[in-house]
Amino acid sequence: MTRNNPYGIPNDAVITIAGTVGVGKSTMTQALADKLNFRTSFEKVDGNPYLDKFYYDFERWSFHLQIYFLAERFKEQKRLFEYGGGFVQDRSIYEDTGIFAKMHREKGTMTPTDHETYTSLFESMVMTPYFPHPDLLIYLEGSFDDVLGRLKTRGRKMEQETPIEYWKEMYDRYENWIDDFNTCPVMRVNINDYDLFNDKSSLDPILEKMGDFIQTKRDLVRS
Numbered sequence: 001m002t003r004n005n006p007y008g009i010p011n012d013a014v015i016t017i018a019g020t021v022g023v024g025k026s027t028m029t030q031a032l033a034d035k036l037n038f039r040t041s042f043e044k045v046d047g048n049p050y051l052d053k054f055y056y057d058f059e060r061w062s063f064h065l066q067i068y069f070l071a072e073r074f075k076e077q078k079r080l081f082e083y084g085g086g087f088v089q090d091r092s093i094y095e096d097t098g099i100f101a102k103m104h105r106e107k108g109t110m111t112p113t114d115h116e117t118y119t120s121l122f123e124s125m126v127m128t129p130y131f132p133h134p135d136l137l138i139y140l141e142g143s144f145d146d147v148l149g150r151l152k153t154r155g156r157k158m159e160q161e162t163p164i165e166y167w168k169e170m171y172d173r174y175e176n177w178i179d180d181f182n183t184c185p186v187m188r189v190n191i192n193d194y195d196l197f198n199d200k201s202s203l204d205p206i207l208e209k210m211g212d213f214i215q216t217k218r219d220l221v222r223s
């Protein structure tokens, strides 16, 4: 497999960045793609027809939003496949069901019927041998206070106006979810271990570790 980077990361790799809202996924996605000369796949926030409405009425819009995100992520998956990889993806498809849909179902802001419909669609589309999983999921983690600080700095109005309990619930769910996640290899990165704004070279040790992770996994598959 050819490599066009000094980190041993194959140029057809697909790397997905996971973590709670505001932790720094989009910023990391862009920084890694710049370093690796990879394409990016961002989730649709601007122009999302449901997101804003959802934050002001979870019950009314949670199902619509999940279906919308599922369709968008599936379209992106197709694009990744058509290009033959070489992508960094902002948020994994697994978080939609493992965090968001589950949380709204359990909090009563998505009906059991809607959740069942969504889950069966998700499973028939994603959890099949025909759906390629990423080579590596990078899980960004940090303290709740740091994440909240970043959410505030970013300043999306609907997120600012959402009660802090929502973000805490999500933060705790993420911590539990990642401990059990095993659909693809996971590498945890603490947000205090790099500084994208003042020292881009702080990404280098992370990139080297990513290369080792991906190589080890591919060697295992080959043997």
Ligand SMILES: Nc1ncnc2c1ncn2[C@@H]1O[C@H](COP(=O)(O)OP(=O)(O)O)[C@@H](O)[C@H]1O
Pocket (backbone or CB within 6 Å): 019, 020, 021, 022, 023, 024, 025, 026, 027, 028, 150, 151, 153, 154, 194, 195, 196, 197
């Ligand atoms: N490494 C970093 N150091 C300091 N601030 C960061 C860093 N990464 C992201 N941020 C800031 O945190 C906020 C949320 O980042 P973002 O990448 O949009 O998070 P996410 O995509 O996980 O929601 C933004 O204001 C961004 O500029």
Ligand SMILES: Nc1ncnc2c1ncn2[C@H]1C[C@H](O)[C@@H](COP(=O)(O)O)O1
Pocket (backbone or CB within 6 Å): 019, 020, 021, 022, 025, 026, 043, 045, 051, 065, 066, 069, 091, 095, 096, 097, 100, 101, 159
């Ligand atoms: N599946 C989802 N359900 C509800 N809300 C979601 C889902 N995926 C993303 N979101 C929200 C959370 C944020 O407000 C924006 C963008 O996420 P971010 O973590 O900032 O990239 O969409």
